[in-house]
Amino acid sequence: MSDKPLLQTLSRAIITQSGIQLSGNWHESNYHPLFCCSGSSSDSSIHRTIPYHDILFAEELDSSASDGDFGTREIELTYVARNNKIDLKKEIVIVTDYEPNLSQTILQKAYGQTDRTHPQRILVLINPHGGKGKALRLFEDKAEPILNAAQCEYEVCTTLKHQHATELIRTRKDILDFDTIVCASGDGIPHEVINGLYQRDDRAECFEHLTVTQIPCGSGNAMSLSCLDTNDPAEAALSVLKAPSVRIDLMAITQPSQSVRLSFLSLTYGMIADGDIGTEWLRFLGPFRFEVGIVTKLLQNAKYPCDLSVDFCAKDHQLLSQHYCDNIKSDYSKTQHLPITDQSFELKSPSLENPPPTDWERLDSQITDNLSIFYVGKMPIVSADTNFFPAAIPDDGCMDLVITDNRSSVLDTANLLLQVDKGTHVLQKDVIHSKVKAFRLTPRIPKGYISVDGESFPFETTQVEVLPTLLKTVMKEGTYAETGFPSYS
Numbered sequence: 328m329s330d331k332p333l334l335q336t337l338s339r340a341i342i343t344q345s346g347i348q349l350s351g352n353w354h355e356s357n358y359h360p361l362f363c364c365s366g367s368s369s370d371s372s373i374h375r376t377i378p379y380h381d382i383l384f385a386e387e388l389d390s391s392a393s394d395g396d397f398g399t400r401e402i403e404l405t406y407v408a409r410n411n412k413i414d415l416k417k418e419i420v421i422v423t424d425y426e427p428n429l430s431q432t433i434l435q436k437a438y439g440q441t442d443r444t445h446p447q448r449i450l451v452l453i454n455p456h457g458g459k460g461k462a463l464r465l466f467e468d469k470a471e472p473i474l475n476a477a478q479c480e481y482e483v484c485t486t487l488k489h490q491h492a493t494e495l496i497r498t499r500k501d502i503l504d505f506d507t508i509v510c511a512s513g514d515g516i517p518h519e520v521i522n523g524l525y526q527r528d529d530r531a532e533c534f535e536h537l538t539v540t541q542i543p544c545g546s547g548n549a550m551s552l553s554c555l556d557t558n559d560p561a562e563a564a565l566s567v568l569k570a571p572s573v574r575i576d577l578m579a580i581t582q583p584s585q586s587v588r589l590s591f592l593s594l595t596y597g598m599i600a601d602g603d604i605g606t607e608w609l610r611f612l613g614p615f616r617f618e619v620g621i622v623t624k625l626l627q628n629a630k631y632p633c634d635l636s637v638d639f640c641a642k643d644h645q646l647l648s649q650h651y652c653d654n655i656k657s658d659y660s661k662t663q664h665l666p667i668t669d670q671s672f673e674l675k676s677p678s679l680e681n682p683p684p685t686d687w688e689r690l691d692s693q694i695t696d697n698l699s700i701f702y703v704g705k706m707p708i709v710s711a712d713t714n715f716f717p718a719a720i721p722d723d724g725c726m727d728l729v730i731t732d733n734r735s736s737v738l739d740t741a742n743l744l745l746q747v748d749k750g751t752h753v754l755q756k757d758v759i760h761s762k763v764k765a766f767r768l769t770p771r772i773p774k775g776y777i778s779v780d781g782e783s784f785p786f787e788t789t790q791v792e793v794l795p796t797l798l799k800t801v802m803k804e805g806t807y808a809e810t811g812f813p814s815y816s
C-alpha cells in the first residue's frame with residue numbers, strides 16, 4: 328500500500344447519519360483546476376456514501392468558500408476503500424454546511440466507536456525477526472500507511488533480543504504519555520509487553536490507562552485473530568484506530584524458580600507443548616514443524632503423567648454450555664469495570680509451599696497418569712485455523728481447559744486434532760472441556776515442556792489463576808471473533 332494516496336476528485340457532499348454522501352462529480356473541470364478529471368458534466372443522480380468507519384482524516388481546505396457561496400466548504404477526506412484489499416483514497420468534497428468545525432465533527436463521527444482519543448499516541452514495537460523476518464516489511468507496507476493517513480502520533484521501537492520488549496516497557500519513564508502499545512509481531516511481544524507493564528511500580532495506572540494490541544506480523548498472531556478477527560496487518564491497523572476497547576482477563580502464573588508472570592493467551596503441557604516448543608530444532612520445516620511434531624507424538628501414543636488440582640467453575644459440557652450462555656455478550660466494550668488498583672494484582676491461590684485448597688479437585692489418576700493434552704486458554708483462536716477454545720469469554724473470570732489422555736485410541740485423538748479448525752473437538756467423547764478458575768500442575772516426568780503464549784517456561788510445578796479484567800485491548804466488534812460455539816453442541 329502506498330503512503331501517498333491517490334486520485335483526487337471533487338464531489339458535492341452531504342453529511343448524513345451513516346457517512347458522507349457524495350453525488351457525482353460537481354463541475355469538476357471548471358471548479359478546481361488542480362483536481363481536473365475527464366468530463367465536465369455534473370451527475371447528481373449518482374450517489375455513493377463513504378461510511379464514517381472508513382474515514383481516517385478530514386481537513387478543511389483554506390480555499391473554502393472560494394466560489395463566494397457562504398457556507399460552502401471544501402473538505403479533504405482521507406479514507407479506505409475495500410475491493411479485494413484495502414486501498415487508501417483522498418478526495419476533496421464540497422459541503423454546504425454552516426457548522427463552524429465541520430472537519431472536527433466528521434472526525435468525531437469517524438472515531439466515535441472508540442474511547443481512545445484521536446489522534447492516538449501510539450508506541451509501536453516491532454520484532455524484526457517475527458514472521459520469519461517479514462515483520463518490519465509487513466508493518467511498513469501495510470499498517471504504517473494507515474497510521475500516517477490518520478495522522479497518528481507514533482513512535483517505532485525495534486526489539487533487539489528476546490525479552491527486550493519487557494525491558495523497554497518496564498523502564499520507559501514516559502510510558503503513560505502513550506494511549507496504545509501496538510505489537511507489530513507475533514504473540515511473543517504482547518506477552519513481553521504485558522509482563523513489562525506488570526513489573527512496573529506504577530502498574531495499576533499503566534493497566535488502567537494503556538491499551539495493548541497487535542498488528543499481526545508474526546507466525547502466531549492469536550491476539551489479532553481472536554480480537555481483531557484478521558491476520559491482515561492493514562485490517563488490524565484500522566481496528567487499532569477504530570475498534571472499541573474491551574477489558575479482558577489475564578492469567579497469573581506462579582512457579583518456584585521465577586517471579587509471577589502474566590499470560591494473555593494460553594498455557595500448555597504435554598503433547599501440544601512438545602509439538603510446539605519441543606520441535607524448535609525442526610524450524611527448517613517452517614509452518615509444518617508443529618504438525619510433524621504432533622503427529623510423531625500421536626503415533627508414539629505419548630503420555631505426560633502429572634499431578635493436577637483444579638478449581639472448577641463449570642466441569643462438564645452441560646455446565647460449561649450453561650456458563651457460556653449466562654456470560655456471553657455481543658459487545659463487551661459497554662461493560663463497566665472496576666478501576667484497576669494495586670488490589671487487582673493480588674493472588675488468591677495459596678503459595679506453592681502449601682497444598683492446594685481442599686475445595687480444589689485432585690484429578691483422577693486414571694487421567695493424570697495417562698495425560699496426553701493439557702491446554703488452558705483465555706482467547707479462542709490460538710493460531711490461523713485453530714479454534715481451540717471456542718467457548719472462551721473475555722471477562723468471565725475463567726480459563727477454558729481441554730484435557731485428553733492416551734487411553735483414547737490414536738484414531739480418536741487424530742480425529743480430535745482434525746476438528747480444531749471448527750472448534751468441534753471439544754465435543755468429542757473422552758475430552759474434558761471445562762471452565763476453571765485456577766489449577767496447580769506438577770509434571771511427573773523429569774524432562775519436558777511448558778509453553779505459555781508460545782514461550783518456553785521452566786519445567787516445574789505451575790500454578791495459574793485468573794486476574795479479572797486486567798488488560799485493556801481492542802476488539803473489532805467489541806467481542807471475540809465468531810467461533811460457532813455453542814450452536815453445534
Ligand SMILES: Nc1ncnc2c1ncn2[C@@H]1O[C@H](COP(=O)(O)OP(=O)(O)OP(=O)(O)O)[C@@H](O)[C@H]1O
Nearest residue numbers: 457458486487488489490512513514515545546547
Ligand atoms: N531482535 C530479536 N532477536 C531475536 N529474538 C527476538 C528479537 N526480538 C524479539 N525476539 C523474540 O522472538 C520471539 C518470537 O517473537 P514473535 O512472537 O513476535 O514472533 P513470531 O514470528 O510469531 O514467533 P516465532 O519466531 O516463535 O514463530 C519472542 O520470544 C521475542 O522475545
